[in-house]
Structures are given as structure tokens and as C-alpha cells.
Amino acid sequence: MSRDLTPGIVTRRGRLRVYLGSAPGVGKTYRMLDEAHRRRDRGADVVVGFIETHSRKYTESILQGLEVVPRLTRSYRGTEFQEMDLDAVLARRPTVALVDELAHTNIPGGRNAKRWQDIAELLAAGIDVITTVNIQHLESLNDVVQKITGIPQRETVPDEVVRRADQIELVDMAPQALRRRMAHGNVYKAEKVDAALSNYFRVGNLTALRELALLWVAGRVDEGLRDYRATHNIDRVWETRERVVVALTGGPEGETIIRRAARIADRTAGGQLLAVHITRSDGLAGASPGALAEQRQLVETLGGSYHVVVGDDIPTALLSFARAHDATQLVLGTSRRGRLNRFLTGPGNGQTTVDLSEDIDVHMVTHEFTGRGRLPSLGRRHSKRRTAAGYAAGLALPALLTAGLSQLSSLNLTTVALIFQLGVVAVALLGGATSALLASLVASLLLNYYFIPPVHTFTIDEPNNLVALAVFAAVALTVSTVVDRAGRLTSRAARATAEAETLSTLAGSILRGADALPALLDKTRTAFAMDSVALLDRGSGEVLARTDSESEPATDRVESEVPVNGDALLVLAGRRLPAADQRVLTAFAAHIAAALERDRLATVAAEVEPIKAADRMRTALLAAVSHDLRTPLAVALASVGSLRSPDVTFSDEEQGELLATADESLVKLARLVDNLLDMSRLQAGALTLHLAPTHLDEVLPRALDSLLDEYAPVQPLDLDTAPPVLADPPLLERVLANVITNALRHNAPGAPVLVTASGHLDRVEIRIIDRGPGIPVEDRDQVFLPFQRLGDTDNTTGVGLGLALSRGLAEAMGGTLDIEDTPGGGTTMLLNLPAAVEPDGEPDMVAREESGT
Secondary structure: OOOOOOOOOOOOOOOEEEEEEOOOOOOHHHHHHHHHHHHHHOOOOEEEEEOOOOOOHHHHHHHOOOEEOOOEEEEEOOEEEEEOOHHHHHHHOOOEEEEOOOOOEOOEOEOOOEHHHHHHHHHHOOOEEEEEEEHHHEHHHHHHHHHHHOOOOOOOEOHHHHHOOOEEEEEOOOHHHHHHHHHOOOOOOHHHHHHHHHOOOOHHHHHHHHHHHHHHHHHHHHHHHHHHHHHOOOOOOOOOOOEEEEEEOOOOOHHHHHHHHHHHHHOOOOOEEEEEEEEOOOOOOOOOHHHHHHHHHHHHHOOOEEEEEEOOOHHHHHHHHHHHOOOOEEEEEOOOOOHHHHHHHOOOHHHHHHHHOOOOEEEEEOOOOOOOOOOOOOOOOOOHHHHHHHHHHHHHHHHHHHHHHOOOOOOOHHHHHHHHHHHHHHHHHHHOHHHHHHHHHHHHHHHHHHHOOOOOOOOOOOHHHHHHHHHHHHHHHHHHHHHHHHHHHHHHHHHHHHHHHHHHHHHHHHHOOOOHHHHHHHHHHHHOOOOEEEEEEOOOOOEEEEEEOOOOOOOOOEEEEEEOOOOEEEEEEEOOOOHHHHHHHHHHHHHHHHHHHHHHHHHHHHHHHHHHHHHHHHHHHHHHHHHHOHHHHHHHHHHHHHHHOOOOOOOHHHHHHHHHHHHHHHHHHHHHHHHHHHHHHHHHOOOOOOOEEEOHHHHHHHHHHOOOOOOOOEEEEOOOOOOOEEEOHHHHHHHHHHHHHHHHHHOOOOOOEEEEEEEEOOEEEEEEEOOOOOOOHHHOOHHHOOOOOOOOOOHHHOOOOHHHHHHHHHHHOOOEEEEEEOOOOOEEEEEEEEEOEOOOOOEOOOOOOOOOO
8 A cells, every 4th residue: 555645644554563672682772773774775764753772882873874853852840851753753754763662651741641652643644663662561561570570660551552563573682691781881881780680680580571572472473373364264273383172071080181181282382281171051960070170270280271161062062162272182081981881872072072173183091990980871861862762772672682583593482581671671771761661562572473482473372471471571661660760860869969069169169268259150150051150239230250151152041040148149141040950059159158258257357457456566565665765764854853953063074974865865765756656657557658859868868867976887888879769758768767777786896887779770779788697587577577676685775666667668668678698797688769760751760661782
């Protein structure tokens, strides 16, 4: 398609190309500029809308020779910032525009808050755009990246924006190579390299981010392949990725075939394991819910996923699931049915699946339970096909027996009658009592006509033969009825067992205290073979919880409602439930009511816990105040009282000493009261924060001024070059004062306490380093508990609130306070705070969203 260059007339939408990086510094911007040179050399009109070089010489050198649209300067809070001039790029109307840093936040005042929205306008104007983004800035991976790196990403872009790109190219680099690039100064300035390598750019972090990027891109490729196959109506499996489906019946062989399927999936890189259980639409009859729950847990432990599909034709449903997930291999266990069972009932699900599998490889896994099943209990309610087979057997089997036995003249009448009797029992097993009655009638007539003298007539000469024939008919009818009744009782017993196991599993999930409600709804849906199960609020109709089947919903589905309690209603959508299932469903509803009540009690307990914690805090506070407040107060009162006493005359030196003692005691008292008040506000959630960019070299002197002169000196290092932090200045001063006081108290005599700071990405790490005895790893959590003085024997040094308060204040400001070992001995308190963010949304430091070289 062509593009009309007349303003306002566009005949096509622009194409978006994204260079996706696994980490800052892998070379996204360099690759984008290299692509721009190639397109320019081919005659395309290429301009640079916005490029961030980060003062990297290689990036700056390759930028030469490209037309750059002048940037727009905006003022914000007294500072000028440069942004992409969107209107200028639109007016220039190039064929291709380069726009770096897709996740960037624009300076307030423009018409778009995010750069990806600017790019959307360029695309709508018919301009092709090439851009860059790192994997950590995708919205869906934001929490995952934070868990890996410990650093939250404030700059994110919706995944859908990147998914809609016409082309996504991964820019990848091995972690070791990226670290070497950083060490050579090609990513950060020299003074930032050490901090970066020891924090965000650790090998483990880079490896995990690289895997995230590879998996995300692989997923997008998979989506594109599925769309292509759907567009071109391609139904056959394309073996682009090994996907192994294992069929579970809930039988004892499940663990064996799951492990076998997992080994098959692990043979190739990126292999997927999917387990599926096909449940019939006739409700609870069938698999053991307890066994299926254990097998599901094993599948998930091995890295697979578990699915439940409703279908009466098991082979068809199984293969439909496999083809829907583009499976390449299907794993089934060999049948547990014995030979007689297979002879009477025909080929099983496994053989039928093999016959219908076409291009899907089917593995039949042998196990110790193969062929050890019992005779079939076929007297229960049969399918129409099996009932018809029973009638056919009732007519054909006696005829076949007659044809065979008539050739054996050596058999007497008794033997022949017993053989006919066995045939009637076989028909009863296959088709039930009605077909057995037909078989006994046909067998009686044939026995009379061919084997009771006079043969070939229905006349009976001997009374004994008449009695024998009557007994034969009676016994055949009785046996067939007993067999049919036994089958029905067996079916009922199996159903009762399944119900008991299901209810036992439900009770166990509640007793284990797990997140029971979603699991209960899912078990309800699978147990009753429904399309969906929802829990509704009876008053408002609001959906409290819901679970849906993966299979297509039935066209004639109905809804069943069961009250759970006075406030909730259980709604099942799918097949019509028989009366027997309604009884069990009531028990399910009772379990769900119990789960709701447990959740309510847990919520109440959670609401009460802060009150209990506050009570414990007040109790400990009163116990501590009884001594620690009294001591400095008593000393100050004694000093002031002595000075005011008319009975004693003090020299100037003595008066100065008494005043210094009173002042020191009052300073201790003021600090203690401040700590107690702040801790109370923290516990009550009433602490008010006023966050602002704060320079450490301004806060630390004020913190040191509040310390007593008797302490050894504190030595700050490089605080003037550290980036500002986003903090409440008075609270940060309190945190530093408390942590430094603790370090001085435990420091080696005469050794200074070091305070250093370094910035990396959007965080600033402040280290308070002492040379004391250190803190054992097992005791490090205890030092942050209120009223703890770990290892102290001097009760005059405080109530043990300093570190507890410091951690609470740090967390309130979005930071952390942790303990590390000091190399050579001692303790390092690591205070990690957010870096002050520029109006463009990035930290005030070199490590903004990187493009690499």
C-alpha cells in the first residue's frame, strides 16, 4: 500500500518494529540506529524523533549522518527537560521515525502522558516507527522482575502495545558478556560500574531476565503461528514445539504414566507437559477424586498443567484437546481390563484413540496394573449401543452354540444344558436382564428342538426331559436376574464410593486450611461435569467466585441452584442433574458454606490481630517506661534540684557539670519519647509522610548533631556524589541517627563508623559500616523487634526501639533496612531507598532506561 503525502490524508497505518532487550546495555539503540542506516541507504526517508545516547561514544558515532528532529524543551518545577517534539515529527512526515525508550513517561504538560501514546499517533499518521524497550518494563512482568531484582519498575508499558507490533526483534547477550561490556565503561560511567555489577547486574539477575525475554518472545511467536494456522484453516499438528499430553483416569497407574510423559517432554528443550482428565457427563460415577487430586499435584510439581474436559466419547474428547493445544505426543496407560473383559466389551479407549490419532504419536505405557482389572459390571444402566448388542447376542449366541454342539455327539443333555446356561450368563453380563431373558427363551427352544428327543420337533416324550427344560429356563432366568442385580448394586456401590471420596477430599481441603473456596468450586464443577459453577450473593446477585470448563459449553444447558447459606447461592450451569446428584450437591453446598464461614472467621481474626499486637506493644511499652523513662528523668531532676537548692553553694565548674548532666539526660529522654511516639504512630498506621527529593549530604549532618559527643567519630564517604533519595527528611534523619547510634554503641573502640551511599537504577543504597563483633545470621531478624537489646547488658542504653523504629520508617518511605556482614568483621546496615525521580519518570542518575551500545 502507498501513503499519500498530502497533510491529513493517509491510506495506510504505519508499521511498528520493536527491539526488545533482556537488560539495559545489550545494544537495542545501536541495533535500531544500524537498521536506520540500512533503510536510509535503500532510499527510505528516515529521521530520528528521539534518541537517548547516554553519552556512549559508540552510540553517538553511529548516530552521525542521520537527520535528527530538534527536541522540544519543557519547564517543570523550575527545571528544563527535553522531550520528543511530536508535532514537529508529524509535520516532517518521514517514512520512518526512530523513537527510543517506549516505556518513557513524558513531562507533564503535553497531550500524552506516555511515549507509547506518542508513537500511536505517529503510526496513525502512517509513519513507520522503530522503538526500543526492555523486558522489565512490560506491565505483566513488573512483579516478576521486582521479585528477581528487588527493584520495582515505575516505568511500564502495556503488553498489548508491544504485542501489536508488526515485528519484534530480541536483542540478546550472555550475562558474562554484558558484565564485561559494563566493566569496559561502555554502559555506565566508571563511578557507577561497581555498584551496578554488585546489584542489578549480578549474573543471576541477568540470567533470569534473559530467560524472561526469551520465553516472552517465544510465546508471541507461538501466538503468531496459531493465528496463521487459523487464518489458513490448517488443522494438522505442526511439530514446532514438543507438547506431550498425558491422559489420566484417576487409576493407580496414574503416577507411572505421568512420570513417563514428563521424561518424554524433558527430552527436548522447551517441551510442555499437559495432563487431562476426561469426565463423563453422567456425574460422579468414575474416577476417584482423591487419586486425581494427588495426580494433579504430581503434574504441577513436574512443571506441567492440569486440565479437565467433559466428554462422553473419551477418545474423541481426548484427541480434540490434544489438537487444540497443538500436541505432538499423547501418552496413555495400557488397559487394566482383563482378556475376558476386552472380549466381551470390544476395543477400549486406548485402541480407539490410536486408530483416530492420525498425525499425533500415541505412547501406550505398560504398568503393573495392566490386565488386572475385574470382570466388567455390565448390569448397570447401559448405553443404547450396548443394549442393542445384548439383544443381538441373545439371538445369535444360542444359535452359534447350537451349531457347534450339534456336531459333538458325545455330549449328553446335561452338559449341553450347562453350556447353554453359560451362554445366557454371558449375555446377561453384556446386555442386562432383558437380553438375558431373550437368550434363555431362545436357548430353551433350541435345546428342545435339537437336543431333547424326539429331535427336530418341539414335542417332549419323557417327563424328565420336560422337567429338565423347565429347570433350565428357570435357572437361566434366575441367574441372569441375579447377575443384572449384582451389576446394578456394584454400580451403586461405585457411585457411593466416588461420592464418599469426593466429600472426603472436600473436607480435607477445608481442614488443611488452604484457599478452599476456588478449589471447592472447581471440584464441584468437575465432579458434576458442569460447564460452569458460580457462587452468587443472594441479595445483590454479585458473583463472589466462579470457575468455568475448558470445553465448549453445551447448547441445551440448564442452570441448577442450591442455597449455600442465608447470604449465598450456588449456581451450576450445564446438564440437568438427576435426583441422586441433587442429594450430593447439597453436601457440596454445606462444605462451601463451611469454607465461607472459615474465610469470614479468618478475616475477623486478621482484623483483631493488629489490636492484639497494639495491646502487646502497650504492655511492653509500659514495662519499658517504668525504668528507661525514669532513669534520665531522675538524673535531670536531681541535677536541676541540686542547682536550685539554697543549702549548697556550687562553683562555676560544678554548676557547668550539673547542667551538662541534666542536658545529656534530657536529650536521652527526648530521643526516647520521640521514638516511642513514632513507633506508636507506625503501629496505628497514623504516620504522615511528606516525601521529597532529599540529599544525603544535607541530612547526615543534622542526624550527627543529635548524637552525644562521647561517641567516636562518624566518617561519611562520597555522599555529595550520591543521587538524592525520595524520603521524608526528618524521618530519614531519625533513621540515620538511630542506626548510627546502634553502630557506634557496638563499634570497636576508636574505630570510626563509615557511612557510604551509591545509586543504581531507581534505588539508592546507604551503608552504615562498623567494626564491632557482628550479628549472627540466626539473630538478625530479632534485632528489628521492638524492645529487643540483643546481647546488651546495660539497661541504661534505651528500650530497644531504635532498629525496630528505623526499619518501620524505612518501609513506610518505600525502602528496606537489612543487615550484611562487613568484610574483615563487623556489621553493615544496608538502608535501601527509592531514588528521587525526575519529572520524566526516571531516577536522577545515569541509569535510566538503557538502550545499550
